[in-house]
Amino acid sequence: MRKVSRTSCCHVCKTSMNQYQRDHVECTTTGCNKIVCNICFSTRLNEGTYQEAASNPQYRCPQCTGTCPCERCARGKAREAYHRIMEEEKKVTPSKTSPPKIQTSSNGNGATPNGRRVGKRKKKVYTSEDDFVESNGYDTDEFIPKVPRESPVAQIQQQQNESEMSQMRESLEEMLGTIARLSQDMAEMKRDHSALEKKLSAVTNELQYMKQQQQQQQQLQLPTNTTDLLLNQLKVEFDSTMSPQMKEPIFCYDI
Incomplete structure (x- = not known):
C-alpha cells in the first residue's frame, strides 16, 4: 500500500481516504494507481474479498478489468x-x-471543432x-x-370499415336487448299459464264434487218413486174388486 495523499479517494464510492482512514487496495500492475476501499469490496463489487485483493500483488482495479459499477x-x-x-x-x-x-477553426489545419x-x-x-x-x-x-404509406382511398376504406363495425355493434346490442325482453315476457307467460292451470284444476274438482252430490240425491229419491208405484197398483186392484153400485156416488138427502 502506498501512502495516501490529500486528494486520493476511492474510485468507486469517491470517498476521501485521509478523511475516513479506510483500508484500501491500490492497482499498480497497469499504472493507473486507482484505489478501492474495503467497504466497496463488500457492498458494490463482486471480485472476492478485500483480504484476497490485498494479498494479491498483481491486483487489477475494476476499471482495468471493465467491471466497475x-x-x-x-x-x-x-x-x-x-x-x-x-x-x-x-x-x-x-x-x-x-x-x-x-466547419473547423479558422486556421484550416484540421483543428478539432468545439463541443457544440x-x-x-x-x-x-x-x-x-x-x-x-x-x-x-x-x-x-x-x-x-x-x-408504403396509406393512400387516401385506403384511409377512406378504413373509416368506412370502422363505421360499419360500429353500426354492427349497435345492432347487436339492440338484438341482445330484445332477446332479454322476450325472455322476460316468456317467463311472465309461463307464470300466467301455471296460474291458469291451477284455476282449471280447481274448477274441475268443484264439478266432480257437484256430480257426486247429484248422484247421491238421485239415490235418495228412488224410494219415493217406488212407493208411488205401489200405491197406484193397490188403487187399481181395489177399483177392480169394487161393484158398480158401490162406485156410484152417494147423495145425501135432507130429511
Whole structure:
C-alpha cells in the first residue's frame, strides 16, 4: 500500500481516504494507481474479498478489468459503445453513415471543432429511425421491405370499415336487448299459464264434487218413486174388486 495523499479517494464510492482512514487496495500492475476501499469490496463489487485483493500483488482495479459499477465508468462504456457502432456503420455503408461536413477553426489545419459542433454532428448522424434503418441496409429486398404509406382511398376504406363495425355493434346490442325482453315476457307467460292451470284444476274438482252430490240425491229419491208405484197398483186392484153400485156416488138427502 502506498501512502495516501490529500486528494486520493476511492474510485468507486469517491470517498476521501485521509478523511475516513479506510483500508484500501491500490492497482499498480497497469499504472493507473486507482484505489478501492474495503467497504466497496463488500457492498458494490463482486471480485472476492478485500483480504484476497490485498494479498494479491498483481491486483487489477475494476476499471482495468471493465467491471466497475461507478457512473464515470458507465458513461465511458456508453461512449465507447457509441463510437464502436459509428465505426461499424462506416465500414458497412460509408456513403450513408458518413457524418455531415462541419466547419473547423479558422486556421484550416484540421483543428478539432468545439463541443457544440460535435454535439450537432452527433445529432445529425441519425435524424430519425428511418435513416437508421436505411444506414443498416435493413430496407433492402433481402430484409423486410418498406411498408408504403396509406393512400387516401385506403384511409377512406378504413373509416368506412370502422363505421360499419360500429353500426354492427349497435345492432347487436339492440338484438341482445330484445332477446332479454322476450325472455322476460316468456317467463311472465309461463307464470300466467301455471296460474291458469291451477284455476282449471280447481274448477274441475268443484264439478266432480257437484256430480257426486247429484248422484247421491238421485239415490235418495228412488224410494219415493217406488212407493208411488205401489200405491197406484193397490188403487187399481181395489177399483177392480169394487161393484158398480158401490162406485156410484152417494147423495145425501135432507130429511
